[in-house]
Amino acid sequence: MAEVKEITRKLEEIHEKIKAEIPWEPVGPTPMPEMPDLRQWDMRLLKTYTPFYSPFCDLCCFCTYGKCDLTEGRRGACGIDIATQQARFILLACLMGCSAHAAHGGHILEFLIERHGPDKKIDLGTFIELEAPNIRTVVGLKPETLGDLQIALEYVFKEIAHLLDSCHTGQEGSSLDYESKALHASMLDHVGMEIADIAQIVGFDFPTSVAETPLVDMGWGAIDKSKPVILVSGHNPATSTVVIDYLREHNLEDQVEVCGLCCTARWKSAACAALHWKQPVIRTKPK
Numbered sequence: 001m002a003e004v005k006e007i008t009r010k011l012e013e014i015h016e017k018i019k020a021e022i023p024w025e026p027v028g029p030t031p032m033p034e035m036p037d038l039r040q041w042d043m044r045l046l047k048t049y050t051p052f053y054s055p056f057c058d059l060c061c062f063c064t065y066g067k068c069d070l071t072e073g074r075r076g077a078c079g080i081d082i083a084t085q086q087a088r089f090i091l092l093a094c095l096m097g098c099s100a101h102a103a104h105g106g107h108i109l110e111f112l113i114e115r116h117g118p119d120k121k122i123d124l125g126t127f128i129e130l131e132a133p134n135i136r137t138v139v140g141l142k143p144e145t146l147g148d149l150q151i152a153l154e155y156v157f158k159e160i161a162h163l164l165d166s167c168h169t170g171q172e173g174s175s176l177d178y179e180s181k182a183l184h185a186s187m188l189d190h191v192g193m194e195i196a197d198i199a200q201i202v203g204f205d206f207p208t209s210v211a212e213t214p215l216v217d218m219g220w221g222a223i224d225k226s227k228p229v230i231l232v233s234g235h236n237p238a239t240s241t242v243v244i245d246y247l248r249e250h251n252l253e254d255q256v257e258v259c260g261l262c263c264t265a266r267w268k269s270a271a272c273a274a275l276h277w278k279q280p281v282i283r284t285k286p287k
């Protein structure tokens, strides 16, 4: 009985967070799902798409009980076999990507909420009927403001902590459960990426559905090197946009060339190269 009460209270809290009283669509069976909620479905998928492991390392060095030799059916001191260790590695890899995207979204959201406030409306343009398919499907929330994106992000952060916890020694002993958790992390990654994308479009006036959106010139040749050049490298528009805003405010826009490496290209800047071209583009003096 105590358990039923707990679940009800938890669901009530979730319904409050996702504003379930707003009738945009009936609430699904698993709003803001936690690890066990979609496990059964993951297991069904994993039955059809059986994981295949081709270990890139025979050892596990994850904790001070090791190194543990996991070859020829041996188990580590914590009891895991080599398949479980491989699956744990996959989960960790998924979490690295998921947390990198979510942390980026968190940084951008913090910056934009400070600048515009949490009630800044999400408007992606006239032709967008479904603004956030991942957030709607996974979280069960129809985001209307930057503050709503914050609610979805807090959910992602919480799940990342639980998933990472399961990678600690002795927390999980089943390769299939690690695979289920990797699917969970990958699903959350799409939520985190969508949060960052929407926040950037809304907060920095990035391109929306408007057809006449100007295109950014690409490549080394697109840069006017006769001017002083500011090259912004990385993915964070919170830094690159303030450079451009400063130049505009001081009427210097035509006198300085601003370009971006990797994701940092935006309107009026030239995208000079992708990330793997960073070294050839940024020349450093030999010591």
Ligand code: SF4
Residues within 6 Å of the ligand: 060, 061, 062, 063, 064, 065, 066, 067, 068, 075, 076, 077, 078, 079, 080, 169, 170
């Ligand atoms: S996590 Fe387990 S298998 Fe890995 S080193 Fe520690 S005890 Fe050995």
